[in-house]
Amino acid sequence: MSTPEGQLDPRLEERIRDLEQKVARLEADGRLVDTLREVGLRLTAQLDLDLLVQQATDAATIATGASFGAFFYNLIDDYGESYTLYTISGVPRSAFESFPMPRNTKVFAPTFSGAGTVISPDITADERYGHNEPHLGMPKGHLPVVSYLAVPVVSPTSHEVLGGFFFGHPDAARFNDEHARLAEGLAGYTAIALDNARLFARERTLATELQRTMLPEIGDVPGFAVVPRYLPAASGSEVGGDWLDVIELPGGRTAFVIGDVMGRGVQAASTMGQIRTAIRAYALLDLTAAQVLRHASELASAMSGSQFITCVYAVHDPVTQTLTYANAGHPPPIVVGPNDAPTVLGDRLGMPLRVGSTFEQRTVVFPAGSSLLLYTDGLVERRGLPLPDGIELLDSALRELLTPDSKDLGVMCDQLIERLTNGAHDDDVALLFARDIDVPRRTAMMALVSEPVVASQARHFVADTLAEWSLTDPLDSAAMVVTELVSNAIRHTGAPIALHLYHFGQRLVVEVLDADDRPPRRMQPSIQDENHRGVYIVDMLTRRWGSRPTGRGKVVWAELVLPSG
């Protein structure tokens, strides 16, 4: 090439400039890709909505070189109504606090409707600017915006507009196509991250709500000090399937239940709720502990899902001072006599629900002042610690912490959990502690013979007993109920055995034992019907009534509520 010394061929110079521009564009593209990748990774891993939107706004404001940026986004509240929040970057939030939310003006509309990016070297000169009352442009005191860039954030799944990014600069022509592409890229990531966060929050809220509504309020149980504890796993966000329950049964008896549906999340929580409800229902039918678990297992097998379920069902009977329990593959209950060391009830009585079809039950003595501890595996299972060792740790901790003088049983239970888990548990922990607080109970018994006059004798026995117990109020009702139950035992079974009266707290329980295991039938007599009125009278005068098999016949019981005071 023949050119003057020291001068490059102009065509070469042109090619060099061309190459330099290409390199700069590639570098810019590279920076853009790097920025997007880096911010995108961070955003899409963020599930906390507040943090997420702030990080996105900060990143986008820096990437676009804006002097400030804002992100307006829509949320739906608990009542299904939409509302708008915003984050600010580059200036203090106070710079915007006095202004109303942006409306759907000509300038903002393309962003809020999701139509596309708006980029303007001088928005105040834009034909869309300044048409709306009362401000006709930016409100007084607004930070000066000349260069303007706005990008909608659209959900990739539902295609609804989730919100919009807005960037401003007081100088003209500060935003170029690269800035717009960066903002659009970040808007894409933000949309994905918002979708994730919203889905996550929805799932977590649903599961937590489901679990909350399905866990019972454990209230006072007559004769027991009860401490329920439920601690969600320290790590992880999905709810578990642990539950506990206390059910007042007829005759002053109480059922204590603990269970654990394996797995986590909505499925586990809903299975838990169904099984818990079913066990409640079976309990109130007065089935035996083994029968309750057998029915629950059958029901669980017929339900969708395959997680197995472990459960302990234990019934305390204050009259015999015993605890009868069945266990479906659950960690063993622990009982502590009033002056004894803890006893771990480790009998293998059945496989988990859904797996087992037969369950055995055992009865142990449970004298007044005894305690029962039920818990889920979260309390005793550690990585690297075999279950038997965990139970042994629990046993020794209980020996140390629980004394006959233990006053605050709630504190005792908290200490127990703290001791066993060191404050960090990777599974949910549920615990149910109950101590028989030995309130006065009174019982009276009368043998029944199969003669018509026995109904009258039973009435006088009731009158005498209630007078002795200073319970005059329910006398009429009690006399009527006893008469009907005894009459039925004589007329329908011919084999009455005994009448029990049982007074406990606000309850008066009448029990008539007979030697016939057929349950009584409930009739709804028509007004002209001369018969079938007896059981109806019992129904009307009592809080509840029912019958349960005794092995050599049945007990028909009825519970009257005494006025308080």
Added chain:
Amino acid sequence: MDQGELVSVAVEQRGSPPVVLVSVRGELDFSTTPRLVDALNGQPPAGQHLVFDLSGLGFCDSSGLGALIAAHKATVAAGGRMFLAAVSKTVLTAITVTSLDQLFDIRDSIDAVLAEVSAA
């Protein structure tokens, strides 16, 4: 215990126009109700009213209520009306929990019934 002591039933004619007055004393349950049923056999004559004086009745179970329902049906079928008078609190409870207060005409006293019947 002698069952006879548990309940007594007296039946007489009273008033003008005559009504059949049945006084039941004691307690009615499934062992004593048959005595009431026996005493009511054939009562009241056609067109007469049947009036129960329950001031001496201290208890009434479902079988006693059944007998009263049967008496009500028989009286209405024979063209009369049936009244329960001077019902004790305990017996009234048994009547009201079973909603039979909607079926029976219940009055405070025998005199109130007789006055109502003679005025009709």
